Amino acid sequence: ILNDLIRAEKMSVVSHLAASISHEVRNPLTVSRGFIQMALQDSKDDQSQQYYLDTAIREIDHATDIINDYLTFAKPATEQHTVLHINDEITHSVKVLQPLANMNNVQISVKNHLHDEAMLKAERKQFQQCLINIFKNGIEAMSEGGTLTITLSEQLRGCTIVVEDEGYGMTEEEVNRLGEPYFSTKEKGTGLGLMVSYSIIKAIGGSIKVFSSKNQGTRFEITLPVHRK
Numbered sequence: 001i002l003n004d005l006i007r008a009e010k011m012s013v014v015s016h017l018a019a020s021i022s023h024e025v026r027n028p029l030t031v032s033r034g035f036i037q038m039a040l041q042d043s044k045d046d047q048s049q050q051y052y053l054d055t056a057i058r059e060i061d062h063a064t065d066i067i068n069d070y071l072t073f074a075k076p077a078t079e080q081h082t083v084l085h086i087n088d089e090i091t092h093s094v095k096v097l098q099p100l101a102n103m104n105n106v107q108i109s110v111k112n113h114l115h116d117e118a119m120l121k122a123e124r125k126q127f128q129q130c131l132i133n134i135f136k137n138g139i140e141a142m143s144e145g146g147t148l149t150i151t152l153s154e155q156l157r158g159c160t161i162v163v164e165d166e167g168y169g170m171t172e173e174e175v176n177r178l179g180e181p182y183f184s185t186k187e188k189g190t191g192l193g194l195m196v197s198y199s200i201i202k203a204i205g206g207s208i209k210v211f212s213s214k215n216q217g218t219r220f221e222i223t224l225p226v227h228r229k
């Protein structure tokens with residue numbers, strides 16, 4: 001129960017964060033502009049010019065990462081919750097991440113035990129973003145390759161999406177910090193991906209559990225209410 005309270009607390013931060021996200025993107029862009037300007041001024045030295053431009057590119061990439069993780073919150077939520085086929089949204093999200101998976105030598109295996117009509121009431125773009133952020137972390141955790149297994153199943157009261165990777169895993173302390181804004185152990189991480197996913201799952205009325213062990217892998221269990229006609 002305590003964990004649930006802490007999680008709910010973390011999630012309420014999201015709405016406040018929406019306002020500050022433009023600031024988060026502006027920062028690396030400002031730094032990037034500064035380095036490009038220095039490259040223009042400091043024209044005698046090839047090596048420092050290279051350094052200025054490399055840094056500028058890295059900062060621009062960071063701004064892009066923030067936007068990619070946060071996309072759904074950058075836009076006002078005008079779209080109403082619609083009835084989605086869970087299968088289709090999984091398929092779409094896997095397709096989006098296939099190039100990244102190929103780059104990391106990761107196989108994505110979807111095991112589908114859902115009825116075809118298994119549906120969910122949610123905002124499509126948000127639900128896709130939620131899945132993409134979780135799948136992406138799993139792929140990124142397996143830089144040496146492996147399998148990302150996504151298992152869909154249906155119970156009486158809802159459905160479950162289990163996302164398992166064979167990656168570097170987390171310590172208990174790291175697991176407890178998941179969903180906290182800006183928590184990242186990655187060199188180029190944003191620490192926004194899971195915060196976004198958690199808040200979307202909450203908005204849909206679902207819940208999420210995480211099991212992980214260091215150097216073994218990680219398992220996310222997402223339980224969602226199913227919409228029935």
Ligand code: ADP
Binds near residue numbers: 179183190192
């Ligand atoms: P980012 O991916 O930008 O670091 P996230 O919010 O997506 O931010 O994830 C936060 C942190 O949670 C990651 O930096 C990583 O330490 C940890 N994490 C999330 N998913 C996994 C996973 N599947 N395996 C190992 N660590 C993970």
Ligand code: MG
Binds near residue numbers: 133136137193194
């Ligand atoms: Mg991430």
